[in-house]
Amino acid sequence: MTVYIAHRLFAAHDRALAADLADRLATKVGPDRVFLPFCDTDEEDLVVEVKGRRLFELDRERLGHLDAMIAILHGPSLDDGVCMEIGYAAASGVPVVVLTSDFQTYSMTEAGAHLEFPDPLLQAVATRIVRVAKLGPPALPPAPRGSRFQAFQARNAAQTNTALDAAVEALLDLPDRASLPAGSPAGMGAPVYFEASPYTAWGRDLLAKACMDAGHTVVVPQRFTAPDPVAGALDDLNAVRSAARLLADVSGPETPPGTALLIGAALASGVRIAAFQPRTTFTHAHGREPNWRNLMIQYAADAHLDNEEAVLSWLAA
Structure with a gap:
């Protein structure tokens, strides 16, 4: 083990x-x-x-x-x-x-x-x-x-x-492997999963609309409004693993725990990841380059976006 x-x-x-x-x-x-x-x-x-x-x-x-x-x-x-x-x-x-x-x-x-x-x-x-x-x-x-x-x-x-x-x-006492069902392969027309930041009131509408205007189907989190939050969370996890892309708004003082978890799940599933952060803040650890987020978040993302135009360019790539 x-x-x-x-x-x-x-x-x-x-x-x-x-x-x-x-x-x-x-x-x-x-x-x-x-x-x-x-x-x-x-x-x-x-x-x-x-x-x-x-x-x-x-x-x-x-x-x-x-x-x-x-x-x-x-x-x-x-x-x-x-x-x-x-x-x-x-x-x-x-x-x-x-x-x-x-x-x-x-x-x-x-x-x-x-x-x-x-x-x-x-x-x-x-x-x-x-x-x-x-x-x-x-x-x-x-x-x-x-x-x-x-x-x-x-x-x-x-x-x-x-x-x-x-x-x-x-x-x-654990089983050898967890029994998580396989995510569906992301094919043509697979959606963009958009995870908003709780620190911005405007982010959900602005970025979701940008994705839809670019011709993408958009999936948003269900776990905070579902009658059963845990079942809604599993739906969110499976949606991310089956998406073509994950657009995660990491604005604010920290990446929220659920957003960070979904970034890890997307990375393991081969889903393209973009982190949206219009106002960048950096951390400085001794001997490291400045990081704009926890390094596990920063290097999991294949794009770091700071405005709507950058979002549209990433979606078109």
Whole structure:
């Protein structure tokens, strides 16, 4: 079993958490069967001309040769690179265990069904979700001379340990491959799937109209309006995998998790991808070229568009 651990890279505590998980898993399947990004791509020491692209290529190569994935996701603002990797794995039929210690659940309406994540796509594609939402029990008796802060930290550590062990056990109990149905091949007249940004009120009408004016059939997401959000999410996933193109509006401070997931699924399915972002913002990581989005999003897209004319040119190409 070869396992990819998808996790947020940009803070030391996130990398340490993923390393803890990788170490526990390695004792079960062997260290050579576990791939831990940043660690196993030697990110800080890697020297190449275009570092971000090379890291994308290394991670994508691993994504193409997996038996399973464990993805760590926390909180309502989910890492777009991790979500993209989940989408790639799911569209490839790779089972995905999603680990979270978030104590919130989410719903589309006040009285609606509770979801594990803000976007139902995450719940729809996860083979298993490991959710440990409560602190560990208080120590009895309290440690001598220990502060309440140390006691609280210990309860958080216990919660983390429980979650990591549960994720390993869930992964070892997975089927060999997920049972995701094959997407229909994109033939002549296959639609353009358009994913709007929640950060722009105007994007849906403007870009969808541009696609239709260019003579394309346009498919838009169903999961946020469907009576069953998870069923709607699976419809969205299958629509993207069968589309000729994915036009994803990534405007705003981050790529939304569902959009990132669909970009990964499109890449794995051979669907052409364009990212629309009229107001570009860059991230600057030590030793890398500036990136206009998470590098897994940036290099998955074959076009980066910033105006309607650029959209029309991409559609015509």
